[in-house]
Amino acid sequence: MSKCGRKKYIKTNLRQMTMETIESQQDGSVTESVAESESAHMQTQTGQNSIPTLAQVATIAETDESAESEGVIDSHKRREILSRRPSYRKILNELSSDVPGVPKIEEEKSEEEGTPPNIATMAVPTSIYQTSTGQYNEETELAPSHMAAATGDMPTYQIRAPTTALPQGVVMAASPGSLHSPQQLAEEATRKRELRLMKNREAAKECRRRKKEYVKCLESRVAVLEVQNKKLIEELETLKDICSPKTD
DNA sequence: CAGGTGAAACGTCAACTAGC
DNA sequence: GCTAGTTGACGTTTCACCTG
Numbered sequence: 001m002s003k004c005g006r007k008k009y010i011k012t013n014l015r016q017m018t019m020e021t022i023e024s025q026q027d028g029s030v031t032e033s034v035a036e037s038e039s040a041h042m043q044t045q046t047g048q049n050s051i052p053t054l055a056q057v058a059t060i061a062e063t064d065e066s067a068e069s070e071g072v073i074d075s076h077k078r079r080e081i082l083s084r085r086p087s088y089r090k091i092l093n094e095l096s097s098d099v100p101g102v103p104k105i106e107e108e109k110s111e112e113e114g115t116p117p118n119i120a121t122m123a124v125p126t127s128i129y130q131t132s133t134g135q136y137n138e139e140t141e142l143a144p145s146h147m148a149a150a151t152g153d154m155p156t157y158q159i160r161a162p163t164t165a166l167p168q169g170v171v172m173a174a175s176p177g178s179l180h181s182p183q184q185l186a187e188e189a190t191r192k193r194e195l196r197l198m199k200n201r202e203a204a205k206e207c208r209r210r211k212k213e214y215v216k217c218l219e220s221r222v223a224v225l226e227v228q229n230k231k232l233i234e235e236l237e238t239l240k241d242i243c244s245p246k247t248d
Numbered sequence: 249c250a251g252g253t254g255a256a257a258c259g260t261c262a263a264c265t266a267g268c
Numbered sequence: 269g270c271t272a273g274t275t276g277a278c279g280t281t282t283c284a285c286c287t288g
Contacts, residue, residue, distance in 0.1 A: 201259060207275055208257075
């Protein structure tokens with residue numbers, strides 16, 4: 001098995017193991033509350049798109065097993081198993097409204113406002129074009145970064161910070177209807193694709209950052225609840241001692 | 249020191265949701 | 269209905285650490 005294949009295997013199983021762990025810890029005290037709140041969010045926030053129950057997972061897994069034995073892998077079934085959960089921002093923000101100590105995930109402001117340190121400050125032409133629906137989209141040209149940030153062979157691309165006013169040299173791109181030549185159409189398609197990729201790249205980074213924050217938050221919550229649980233157990237023991245004195 | 253390994257981060261795709 | 273945003277999955281790269 002290749003390295004990637006192994007990692008994939010581990011990742012997939014890790015997810016499954018996590019679900020199993022939550023199930024096996026249902027009788028636990030602290031982990032239960034976390035798992036409960038987690039699953040509650042999964043079920044309440046997404047409605048029909050919520051994470052399937054463990055029984056459902058097991059059922060689907062069984063059917064999958066038989067299907068796989070026949071050599072048929074249904075990607076839709078896989079999707080069902082690995083269905084989406086609500087965004088980390090939502091989960092955490094809801095948690096924060098329930099629990100005062102839980103911080104909210106805020107939009108990156110302080111760090112990301114202004115020019116990021118590794119942005120290449122070369123002049124990049126930025127144009128804004130109007131879509132068919134009348135929306136103004138910012139068309140940011142991709143600029144290969146010549147900074148040391150690029151460690152790999154692939155060039156890294158940086159985003160110019162959007163500006164509210166139309167910058168100099170802004171070109172109101174022609175509407176799709178006015179693009180005649182196939183070359184223009186191809187260029188437009190390429191630009192759109194690059195823009196989409198660039199946006200998604202940034203979105204993925206942001207998503208990962210939120211996920212890390214979310215995990216940290218859950219970990220700290222577990223720590224707090226563990227302490228609470230310990231205290232309550234001690235209190236219970238004390239009360240037990242008081243209520244049932246030894247008859248020596 | 250070269251090679252193996254695991255973890256983390258990344259870019260991309262695709263499915264999905266929310267907002268308009 | 270369309271579009272932008274979100275996120276799981278996957279493949280790749282990079283880095284640190286370990287071992288022979």
